[in-house]
Amino acid sequence: MARLPGTPVFDPAGDKIGRVRDLVVGLRIGRRPNVHGLVVEVQPRRRVFLPITRVRRIEAGSVVFTGRLNMRRFEQRDTETLVIGEMLDLEVRLGDQPMTVYDVAMEEVKPSAWEITKVALYKGRRREPRTVAWSEVSGFDKLQKDQGAxxxxxxxxxxxxxxxxxxxxxxxxxxxxxxxxxxxxxxxxxxxxxxxxxxxxxxxxxxxxxxxxxxxxxxxxxxxxxxxxxxxxxxxxxxxxxxxxxxxxxxxxxxxYPDDSAGGVMTSEPVVLPPNATVAEALAHIRQHDLTPAVAAQVYVTRPPTETPTGTFLGVSHFQRLLREPPSTLLGKVLDPSIDPIRPEFTLLQVTYYLAHYNLLAAPVVDGLGRLLGAVTVDDVLDHLLPEDWREAAGGRDDEQDDGDDREGGRS
Structure with missing residues (x-):
């Protein structure tokens, strides 16, 4: 079951609707836990419940279900346990030996009814794996204070x-x-x-x-x-x-800088090079894997020093222009003269209008002395324009559904 998170989930038509994030089970005294279903993350970042009774196939690299998916946001109940979130790393006992859980296995015991049947354990730092039947293990009824991760x-x-x-x-x-x-x-x-x-x-x-x-x-x-x-x-x-x-x-x-200003949202580490750097050097810099697409979209050209706050700001070279120029061309010859920098005191609304007007992913921020202070990217602006709880509310209202099905009806 620990291999399932991230697995794509497909509807009967073969369209991917999301990815598995966790599995929901119900612990039962003296019996193997039954699997209630999967927690599936659908866009935009909403977690919903997929009853196990609607799952038709679980294969390497895919989960296929039938029927329609209730889009009500998943809420864990007091009687439920999350396999990935709560069972993994739990300290249990195998006889009188303390062991740690690193995986569990589920099995279809009858059509559309799944139970946890096996537990994979290790002991100590050597982590030599051992797989045993669920009935041989005790201690799943409690969560440790320091469970591990x-x-x-x-x-x-x-x-x-x-x-x-x-x-x-x-x-x-x-x-x-x-x-x-x-x-x-x-x-x-x-x-x-x-x-x-x-x-x-x-x-x-x-x-x-x-x-x-x-x-x-x-x-x-x-x-x-x-x-x-x-x-x-x-x-x-x-x-x-x-x-x-x-x-x-x-x-x-x-x-x-205030949070709602260009200075408050800018990154102070854009790609900055002197005018005598070449196009080849610029392309090598924007290929760095740790740069976001918005930051890598433009190279800012300044007089030395090239660490913010820089020397005099000269202009911007867009990556598309860089791709069209010979590698030996100097950056000072491929500047975009149409882009005026913005000031750190600009409001977010002013920055938004600026980016929209010029169809830009980022904009240079320059102080009164003409030095480059940083760059405002479109993702910086979105993060601050959206409501503070946008990550929680990304999926919309909790009571939205696509079919009216009740979650309880999908329980095995």
């Missing part, structure tokens, strides 16, 4: 940061904190950037201050500044002091 992280390993953030948001707060603590700093930073502010603060508050500062260093300066804005002033100052000075400097420069 290795199995769940492995199940979520292939998820994009935004999808993992969505998965974390849906977990109980205890498990969310355990997973966050177990992630490495780089991965946790990527995930934090995609979480709602309340989740960000909740996770950051559970980390040791030194580690929290390390995670902030791995975040984009604009995202780190947004998070520090939401923290109490004393806590934000303490974390800034713990950050490496070189990493804290761009964050400090962003903090004075």
């Amino acid at each position: 290795a199995g769940l992280i492995a199940a979520f390993e292939t998820l994009r940061a935004a999808d993992m953030a969505s998965a974390l948001h849906e977990l109980p707060s205890k498990r969310r904190v355990e997973i966050a603590r177990a992630l490495n700093n780089d991965r946790l930073a990527d995930v934090l950037e995609e979480l709602p502010p309340d989740d960000q603060i909740g996770i950051l508050d559970t980390l040791e201050p030194e580690r929290a500062a390390d995670v902030l260093e791995e975040m984009g300066p604009d995202d780190a500044a947004d998070l520090l804005h939401d923290l109490p002033e004393e806590q934000a100052a303490k974390l800034l002091a713990l950050m490496e000075p070189r990493e804290a400097a761009p964050v400090r420069r962003l903090l004075p």
Whole structure:
């Protein structure tokens, strides 16, 4: 069952409607748990319940169901347990030996009725696997205070940061904190950037201050500044002091700007090169895998120094223009003269009009001395224009349905 998260789910017509995120089971005293169904994430980032009775095939790389899908947002009931979110990494007992769960197996015991039949366990650091029958294991009726996270992280390993953030948001707060603590700093930073502010603060508050500062260093300066804005002033100052000075400097420069201004949402790390750099050098820079498409869409050309705040801003080279030019061409010869930079005090509405008017993915932000301070990207603007709870509300109203079916009717 730990292999199912991320598996595409197809309707009877063969259209992909979402991906598996978890499985819902009901624990029963003295009997094997029965599988109620799957938690499926459909666009835009809404988690719904797919009864196991509607699943027709579970194959390598696909789950196929029949019938129509109730689009009511999934809500876990008190009598239910999530396999991925709550069972993995649980400490149980095999006889008198403490063991840790890293996978469980389900089996179709009769048509459209599935039960958990086996448990995969390991003991100690060597993690030598052992598979036993469900009846041989005890301890699934409780959740430990410190449950661990290795199995769940492995199940979520292939998820994009935004999808993992969505998965974390849906977990109980205890498990969310355990997973966050177990992630490495780089991965946790990527995930934090995609979480709602309340989740960000909740996770950051559970980390040791030194580690929290390390995670902030791995975040984009604009995202780190947004998070520090939401923290109490004393806590934000303490974390800034713990950050490496070189990493804290761009964050400090962003903090004075209002949240609803160009300076408050810009990234201070766009691609910046001098005018004597070549097209080949520019293309090599925008090919970096850690750049978002919006940041990589333009190269900003300035006089040295080329770290923000830069020397005099000269202009912008769009990546499409770069692709049309010989590799040895100097950037100073391929600037777009039609793009005027914006000022950091521009409001988000002004920035939105600017991007829409010129059909741009990003815009340079320049101070009164003509120095490049950063760039505002279209995704930065969207993040701040949408309601604060847009991630939770992305799927629309909770009472929307496509067919009126009641979730209870799909239980096995």
